[in-house]
Amino acid sequence: MVFKIFKKKNEETFPLPGRVSTDKEELFCYGFDSSSIQGEPSAVVKPVSTDEVSQMVAFANKQRTPIVARGAGTGMTGGAVPVKDAIILSLDSMNKILEIDERNMIAVVEPGVINGHLQEQLEAKGLFYPPDPSSMNYCTLGGNVAENAGGPRAIKYGVTRDYVLGLEVVLPDGRVMMTGGKTYKNVVGYDLTRLIVGSEGTLCVVTKIFLKVLPLPAETMTLLCTYSEINDAALTVSKITSSGIIPRVLEFMDNESVRAVENYRQFGLPTDAEALLLIEVDGSRASVSEEADKIVSICTSLNARVRIAEDMFAKKRIWEARRAISPALYRIKPTKINEDIVVPRGRIPEMLQALKEISEKYNLKIVNFGHAGDGNIHVNVMTDKNDKGEYERAKNSVKDIFQATLKLEGTISGEHGVGLTKKQYVGMELSDTSIEIMKAIKNVFDPNGIMNPGKMFP
Amino acid sequence: MVFKIFKKKNEETFPLPGRVSTDKEELFCYGFDSSSIQGEPSAVVKPVSTDEVSQMVAFANKQRTPIVARGAGTGMTGGAVPVKDAIILSLDSMNKILEIDERNMIAVVEPGVINGHLQEQLEAKGLFYPPDPSSMNYCTLGGNVAENAGGPRAIKYGVTRDYVLGLEVVLPDGRVMMTGGKTYKNVVGYDLTRLIVGSEGTLCVVTKIFLKVLPLPAETMTLLCTYSEINDAALTVSKITSSGIIPRVLEFMDNESVRAVENYRQFGLPTDAEALLLIEVDGSRASVSEEADKIVSICTSLNARVRIAEDMFAKKRIWEARRAISPALYRIKPTKINEDIVVPRGRIPEMLQALKEISEKYNLKIVNFGHAGDGNIHVNVMTDKNDKGEYERAKNSVKDIFQATLKLEGTISGEHGVGLTKKQYVGMELSDTSIEIMKAIKNVFDPNGIMNPGKMFP
Numbered sequence: 001m002v003f004k005i006f007k008k009k010n011e012e013t014f015p016l017p018g019r020v021s022t023d024k025e026e027l028f029c030y031g032f033d034s035s036s037i038q039g040e041p042s043a044v045v046k047p048v049s050t051d052e053v054s055q056m057v058a059f060a061n062k063q064r065t066p067i068v069a070r071g072a073g074t075g076m077t078g079g080a081v082p083v084k085d086a087i088i089l090s091l092d093s094m095n096k097i098l099e100i101d102e103r104n105m106i107a108v109v110e111p112g113v114i115n116g117h118l119q120e121q122l123e124a125k126g127l128f129y130p131p132d133p134s135s136m137n138y139c140t141l142g143g144n145v146a147e148n149a150g151g152p153r154a155i156k157y158g159v160t161r162d163y164v165l166g167l168e169v170v171l172p173d174g175r176v177m178m179t180g181g182k183t184y185k186n187v188v189g190y191d192l193t194r195l196i197v198g199s200e201g202t203l204c205v206v207t208k209i210f211l212k213v214l215p216l217p218a219e220t221m222t223l224l225c226t227y228s229e230i231n232d233a234a235l236t237v238s239k240i241t242s243s244g245i246i247p248r249v250l251e252f253m254d255n256e257s258v259r260a261v262e263n264y265r266q267f268g269l270p271t272d273a274e275a276l277l278l279i280e281v282d283g284s285r286a287s288v289s290e291e292a293d294k295i296v297s298i299c300t301s302l303n304a305r306v307r308i309a310e311d312m313f314a315k316k317r318i319w320e321a322r323r324a325i326s327p328a329l330y331r332i333k334p335t336k337i338n339e340d341i342v343v344p345r346g347r348i349p350e351m352l353q354a355l356k357e358i359s360e361k362y363n364l365k366i367v368n369f370g371h372a373g374d375g376n377i378h379v380n381v382m383t384d385k386n387d388k389g390e391y392e393r394a395k396n397s398v399k400d401i402f403q404a405t406l407k408l409e410g411t412i413s414g415e416h417g418v419g420l421t422k423k424q425y426v427g428m429e430l431s432d433t434s435i436e437i438m439k440a441i442k443n444v445f446d447p448n449g450i451m452n453p454g455k456m457f458p
Numbered sequence: 459m460v461f462k463i464f465k466k467k468n469e470e471t472f473p474l475p476g477r478v479s480t481d482k483e484e485l486f487c488y489g490f491d492s493s494s495i496q497g498e499p500s501a502v503v504k505p506v507s508t509d510e511v512s513q514m515v516a517f518a519n520k521q522r523t524p525i526v527a528r529g530a531g532t533g534m535t536g537g538a539v540p541v542k543d544a545i546i547l548s549l550d551s552m553n554k555i556l557e558i559d560e561r562n563m564i565a566v567v568e569p570g571v572i573n574g575h576l577q578e579q580l581e582a583k584g585l586f587y588p589p590d591p592s593s594m595n596y597c598t599l600g601g602n603v604a605e606n607a608g609g610p611r612a613i614k615y616g617v618t619r620d621y622v623l624g625l626e627v628v629l630p631d632g633r634v635m636m637t638g639g640k641t642y643k644n645v646v647g648y649d650l651t652r653l654i655v656g657s658e659g660t661l662c663v664v665t666k667i668f669l670k671v672l673p674l675p676a677e678t679m680t681l682l683c684t685y686s687e688i689n690d691a692a693l694t695v696s697k698i699t700s701s702g703i704i705p706r707v708l709e710f711m712d713n714e715s716v717r718a719v720e721n722y723r724q725f726g727l728p729t730d731a732e733a734l735l736l737i738e739v740d741g742s743r744a745s746v747s748e749e750a751d752k753i754v755s756i757c758t759s760l761n762a763r764v765r766i767a768e769d770m771f772a773k774k775r776i777w778e779a780r781r782a783i784s785p786a787l788y789r790i791k792p793t794k795i796n797e798d799i800v801v802p803r804g805r806i807p808e809m810l811q812a813l814k815e816i817s818e819k820y821n822l823k824i825v826n827f828g829h830a831g832d833g834n835i836h837v838n839v840m841t842d843k844n845d846k847g848e849y850e851r852a853k854n855s856v857k858d859i860f861q862a863t864l865k866l867e868g869t870i871s872g873e874h875g876v877g878l879t880k881k882q883y884v885g886m887e888l889s890d891t892s893i894e895i896m897k898a899i900k901n902v903f904d905p906n907g908i909m910n911p912g913k914m915f916p
Binding site for chain 2: 101102103104105106126147148150154155158159161162171175177178179181182183184185186187188189190191192194195197198199214215216217218238241242243244245246283284285286287289290291342343344345346347374375376409410411412413414415416417418422426429430431433434435437438440441442444445456457
C-alpha cells in the first residue's frame with residue numbers, strides 16, 4: 001500500500017489540514033512505543049472530536065491508507081508502531097473527562113484521558129477505578145481499552161474489560177457506532193463492547209468510553225514480605241488465596257528485580273531477599289485488619305519477614321519501587337525481551353522452575369516479577385542487542401518460555417497484547433480455526449484492512 | 459427450509475440414530491420454554507459428547523436444517539423455541555462436572571450441568587459461583603452462557619460473562635474450537651469467549667465451560683425491609699450504594715408482587731407493605747456486621763421496618779418467597795408479559811413513575827420487582843390472552859415501556875435476552891449499523907444460517 005495524501009494534495013481534499021504534521025521529529029516521536037520498535041509514519045493527525053476522527057478515518061479508508069490510532073505509546077508489544085507510511089491518529093488531544101456520574105457510578109471519558117488522571121478525579125469524590133497498569137501516570141484509557149490493560153489490582157478487581165460498559169467507536173468507513181451504554185447489565189445483541197476491548201486498534205477507533213466505577217474502599221493496608229527461599233513465597237501465594245482471602249494486590253519480585261530497583265534508586269528494599277511479595281488488602285476498616293492479621297500469620301509461618309507500611313509515604317515509596325522495576329531492568333543489560341505469560345496460579349512454582357531451566361539452557365539472565373496473585377508473570381530475558389550471539393540465544397529462548405507456559409495450561413499474554421512482538425507466536429496458542437474466525441471478524445469491521453495492519457495475527 | 463432427515467433416510471446416513479426421538483410427546487415438551495411459545499421441532503437429539511454434537515451439527519449444516527441447542531428451557535424470551543421442523547439438540551445428557559480445581563479456583567463443566575447443582579458441589583468445598591438466576595435449581599449452565607444470565611447477586615458479583623474463562627464450542631461445520639482457557643487473564647486475539655456468551659445459540663454450540671470460582675464468603679446476613687412509601691425504598695437503594703457499600707443482593711418487590719407471593723403460599727411477608735427491599739451482605743464476619751449496621755441505619759432513617767433473618771431457615775424462607783414471584787404472578791392474571799429492563803440505578807424512581815403512568819394510560823395492572831441494586835427491573839404486564847381487547851392493550855404498552863426505558867438511558871434487556879419476544883424491538887435500542895455488524899459476525903460463524911435461526915434480530 002502506498003500512502004498518497006501529500007503527493008496527491010490537489011486531487012483529494014485532505015480533511016483537517018490544521019491538525020496534520022509531517023514534521024520529521026514528530027514522525028520520529030510518534031513512530032515508536034515502549035517496545036522500542038521504530039516505525040515510519042508519513043503523517044501525524046491530532047483530531048479533537050469524534051467528527052474529526054470520522055472524517056480522517058473515512059478519508060484513509062477511501063485512499064486505502066493504513067491508519068494507526070495511538071494513545072501515549074506506553075504499550076509493550078508494538079501495537080502502536082505503524083507500518084511504513086501509515087497515518088498516525090494521535091488521540092492525545094481528546095483528553096476530556098466528560099462526566100463523572102456519582103449517583104450511577106459511571107465515568108464517561110474521551111480516549112486520550114490519562115488513567116492516573118481519572119483515578120485522581122474519582123478518588124476526590126470517593127470513587128475508584130481499579131485497573132492500574134504500571135504506566136498509569138502516563139498511559140491513556142483509550143490505550144487501556146485497546147490492550148485490555150490489567151495491573152496489580154486485577155487479582156481482586158479484574159481488568160479493563162470488566163469496567164467498560166459501553167463505547168462510542170468510529171468504523172473504518174467513518175460511521176459512528178455506539179455499543180453498550182450506561183447500564184451495568186445489557187444482553188441486547190452480541191457483546192460488541194468486549195469484542196472491541198483488547199482488539200488493539202484493528203477493528204475501529206474508540207472515541208468515547210463509558211466506565212463503571214466503584215466506591216473507594218475505606219481502608220487499604222500494604223505489606224512487604226521478604227523471603228530467603230523463593231519457594232516459600234510461591235507457597236504463600238497459594239495459601240493466601242486458598243484461605244478465602246482475595247487481597248487487592250499480590251505482587252512478586254525475584255532477587256534480580258529487587259537488586260535492579262535498588263541499583264536504580266535507593267528505595268530501601270532488602271537486596272539480600274530471594275523474593276519479595278507486595279501484598280495489599282482493602283475494604284472496611286474491620287475487614288482490612290482481620291485479613292491483614294491472617295496474611296501476616298500465613299507469611300510468617302512460611303519464614304517471611306513482614307513489614308507493614310506505616311503511613312501514606314511508606315506506601316507510596318513501596319509502590320514507586322514496584323513501578324520502577326521495568327525501567328530499572330535496563331541497569332542489568334541494555335536490551336530486555338519482555339513477556340507477560342500467565343499460568344493458573346497454583347502452577348507458578350512449576351513455571352519458575354521451568355524458567356530457571358531455560359535460563360541455564362541458554363546461559364541467559366532471566367528476571368521475573370509480576371502479578372503472582374493471578375498467575376501473571378513478567379518474564380524479562382536480559383540481553384544486549386549488540387552482542388549478536390547472546391541476542392540470538394535470547395530470541396530463541398522465547399519459544400521455550402511459551403512452550404513451557406502452554407504446557408502448564410497458560411497463555412502467552414495476560415495484559416500486554418500481541419502487537420508486533422508476539423504475532424509470530426500466536427499460532428502456538430490459538431488454533432487455525434480460531435485465527436480464521438478472528439480474521440473474518442476483522443474483515444467484517446475493516447474490509448480494506450486499513451486499521452492498524454500487520455498486528456496481532458501471524 | 460425443509461427438514462429432510464427422516465424423509466430421505468436412505469440417501470443420507472443419519473448420525474446418532476440411538477439418540478434421536480420423534481415421539482410426539484417429546485416433540486411437544488422440547489418445543490417450548492418459559493416464554494410459553496410453542497414451536498414444532500421435527501426431532502429431538504440428545505448427544506452425550508462433544509464428538510456427537512459435532513457429528514450432529516455438521517449433519518444439520520450439510521442438510522441446511524435448522525438446529526436449536528437447548529438446556530432446561532427456563533429462558534423467558536423464547537430463545538430455545540425452535541422454528542418449524544428444526545432439530546432440537548438437547549444438551550441435558552451432557553451434565554458432568556468435569557473438574558473442580560480448588561488450587562486454581564476453576565470449575566470445568568459440561569453445558570447440561572444444573573446451576574444449583576454446581577453451587578452445592580462448590581459450597582461443600584468452600585467455593586462459590588455467584589451467578590444465581592431465580593431458576594437456578596433447574597436451569598443449566600449452558601443456558602446461562604447462551605443468555606449471559608444474571609441474578610440477584612449480580613450487583614456485587616457481576617453476571618455469567620464475568621465468570622466464563624473459556625469455552626469449548628462446536629462450529630456449524632462440526633469443527634471444535636477452544637476459546638480462552640484456565641487463566642484469569644488472556645489477551646491473545648479477539649475475545650471470542652465473551653462474544654459467544656450471550657449469543658443465544660446463534661453462533662455455535664457450547665460443549666464445555668471453564669468457570670472462575672471464588673472463595674465462599676465467611677458470612678452472609680439477610681435483611682428484609684418494609685416500606686409504606688415506594689419512594690423511600692427507591693431512595694434507600696441510592697443511599698446504600700452511595701454510602702460505599704455494595705451489598706451482594708439488593709432486591710425490590712412492589713406491593714402487588716408481595717401480595718401475589720403471599721396468595722401463592724404463605725411465607726409471612728407483610729402484605730400491607732408498599733414495597734419491600736431484600737438486602738444481603740457478605741464477607742468476613744467483621745465487615746458483614748459493620749455493613750449491616752450501616753444499612754439498618756439508612757433503612758430506618760427512611761422509615762423502614764427492618765427484620766434480620768435470624769437463622770438459615772429464615773434466610774431460606776425469604777429466598778423461597780423471592781423466587782416464587784415469577785410463578786405466583788399467574789394468580790393475578792393468566793397471562794403476563796414479562797420484561798427485564800435496566801436503567802442506571804439512580805433513575806429507578808423516574809422509571810417507576812413512568813411505569814405507573816403507562817399502567818394508567820392502558821388501564822393495565824403492571825407488577826414490578828427485581829434487582830434494584832443494578833437498576834434491573836422485572837416489569838410484568840398482567841393480562842389475559844383470551845381477553846382480546848386487554849391483551850392488545852398489554853402488547854401495545856410494551857413499546858411505551860421500552861421508550862421510557864431508553865429515554866432514561868436504559869436497555870430493553872438486562873438478563874433475559876432477546877430471543878423471539880423482543881426481536882421486533884431491538885431496533886429501538888441498537889442502530890442499523892450495529893445490527894448490520896452483528897449479522898455479519900453471525901454470518902462468519904454460521905454462513906448457512908442453521909444455528910437457532912429467527913432469533914435476536916428484527
